[in-house]
Amino acid sequence: MSEKKTFYITTPIYYPSDNLHIGHAYTTVAADAMARFKKLTGYDVRFLTGSDEHGQKIERSARERGQTPKEYVDKIVAGFQHLWRMLDISNDDFIRTTEDRHKRVVQRIFQKLYDQGDIYKAGYEGWYCTPCETFWTEGRLEEGNCPDCGRPVEFMEEESYFFKMSKYADRMLKHIEDNPDFIQPVSRRNEMVSFIKSGLEDLCVSRTTFDWGIPVPFDPKHVIYVWVDALTNYISALGYGEENDDLYQKYWPADVHLVGKDIVRFHTIIWPIMLMAAGLPLPKQVVGHGWLLLESGKMSKSKGNVVDPLVLIDKYGVDAIRYYLLREMPYGADAYYSEEALVHRINQDLANDFGNLFNRTCAMVNKYFKGRLEAPSLPEGPDEELIELARSTPETVEELMNRREIANAVAAIIRLAGRANKYLEETAPWALAKDPEKQDRLNTVLYNVAEALRFATVMASPFMPGLPGRVWPLLGIEDRPELHTxxxxxxxxxxxxxVLKRGEPLFPRIDPATLGEA
Structure with missing residues (x-):
């Protein structure tokens, strides 16, 4: 038996300045859906998420609360981990940048880059955005503010170590040109190419104005600044450079770094240049997804205009929330969140197209055949179209997932359920039931819908992992795992x-009048 192909996918590591919101949940649910899909289709998958715990912002926030930075982050990181459990996230590892296994690798890479002359010490003066943890030259500011978040910057002077990013600019451009799938979607690739061509500055990689961080190994009054620290997590979690580096050897380079569009630059310029300089393979692909916006604009923990996913899970159920997030975000573009849109999506796709189809089918099989479906007769009339769509949808879904078009993949699965609903209208089993000579045809019609539902449930399992556990017992194949693959x-x-059973509705319709009720 040949060894399985590997697939390594990562989310960004989230910053524990506050609890996570629905936008962060999208990233992790999308990565989880990709990981589960690859597992379902036969890959050996490694899925990483984690937390980025150092920096001035954390040190200040902890001091304001009378806590140590570690006490402060421990509580918030526990909240991250609770949210991922509630969202049915199947990550294999959770890396914290405060862990020793991470610190060792960061110091090792910093030392290597310094030893080969790619890191040097110099005085620094420039504009600094604390919320973004980013230095900016005067020319990059927009109306005197941070070009990323629009907030005020402060002028800082300090001694720092710098990484010679500019030295690798041409090589980085060539890599992007030679590997068109490296940055996706294309709009993000074009932005990054423009950014590099406008001139790369050397990167500040140490700080002395705070000490909540990993010390520079040969100059401990400096702490290693966020980008070298945080980005290294993708290989420190695999044990790069450690005595046991089996995971690194097996899974690196990563197949996909999935990130929000606001941090694409760090993942497609700074991180790959660090790896180039260290002589390590580059990730195969960085996918920068859009933002989940409110009508009032971007969600922001600091603005306080965030939607708590835990409240929504409690109200609507985890599968419905996962489905909404994955279905609503178009590839590469932004999406708008509203509770009205969420309820509409649940009612339209899950309650009507999928849940109602399932309930009707189980009810009719029980009413007409006491729950027992026999093997079908030869297809006729509208059967062929339904069967052909069912047969072709897995390939369609796989192609779309390989292009990271998750929303379209989910839509293709629901399209099959919608077609099966139409098929019921076309074949009218309730009319067939009135004719004793058409019992065989009635059985075939209901069999075809039940089989289409089995197909849809298998394909939907990476997106709504709780669904199969509710469908298989009602479809009578709970003890037939070979039919779940x-x-x-x-x-x-x-x-x-x-034998099919009747059960509670899989996705009860939600009365829009209840919106806003706790």
Whole structure:
């Protein structure tokens, strides 16, 4: 048996300045869906998320609360981990930048870059944005403010170490040109190419004005600044440079770094140049997704205009929230969040197209055949179109997932459920039931819908991992794991003699009048 192909996917590591909001949840749910999909289709998957815990902002916030930085981050990071459990996230590891396994790797890389002359000491003066933890030259400011977040910057002077990013600019450009899939979508790639061509400055990689960070190994009054520290997590979590580096050897380079569009630059310029300088392979792809916006604009922990995913999970259920996030975000573009849109999506796609189809089918099989479906007769009339769509949808979904077009992949699955609903209208099983000579045809129609539902449930499992556990017992195949796999998506595998049960609605309709109620 040949060894499985590997797939390594990462989220950004989140900054514990406050609890996470629905926008962060999107990134992690999307990465989880990709990881689960690859696992379903036969890959050996490694999925990493974590927390980025150092820096001036954390040190200041902890001091304001009378806590040590570690006490402050421990509580918030526990909240991150709780949220991921509630969202059914299947990460294999959670890396914290305060862990020793991470610190060792960061210091090792910093030392290597210094030893080979790629890091040097100099005086620094420039404009600094504390919320973004980024230095800016005068020319990059917009109306005197940070070009990323629009907030005021402060002028700082200090002795720092610098990384010779400018030395690698041409090589980085060539890599982007030679590997068109490296930065996706194309709009982000074009932005990064323009940024590099406008001139790369050397990067400040140490600070002395605060001490909450990893010390520079040969100059401990400096702490290693955020980008070298945070970005290294993707290999420190694999044990790069450690005595046991099996995970690094097996999974690096990463197949996908999934990040929000605001941090694409750090992942497609700073991180790959650091790896180039260290003589390490570059990640295969960085995908920069859009933002989940409110009508009032971008969600921001510091502005306080955030939507708490835990409240929504409690109200609507985890599968419905995951479905909404994945279906609503178009590839590469922004999406707008509102509770009205969430309820509309749940009612339209999940309650009507999927849940109602399932409930009707189980009810009719029980009413007409006491729950028992036999093997179907030869297809006729509208059967062919439904069967052909069911057969072709797995390939469509796989192609879309390989292009990271998650919303379109989810839409293709729901399209199959919608087609099965239309098929019921076309074949009118309630009319067939009135004719004793059409019992065989009635059985075939209901079999076809049940099989289409099995296909849809298998394909939907990476996106709504709680769904199969509710569907399989009602579909009568709870104890038939071989029918839950990607390989089982060959039409007609649902065995004759299967007994379907009636149950509670999978996705009850939500009354829009209840919006806003706790």
């Amino acid at each position: 990607w390989e089982s998506l060959q039409w007609g595998k649902l065995p004759g003699g299967t």
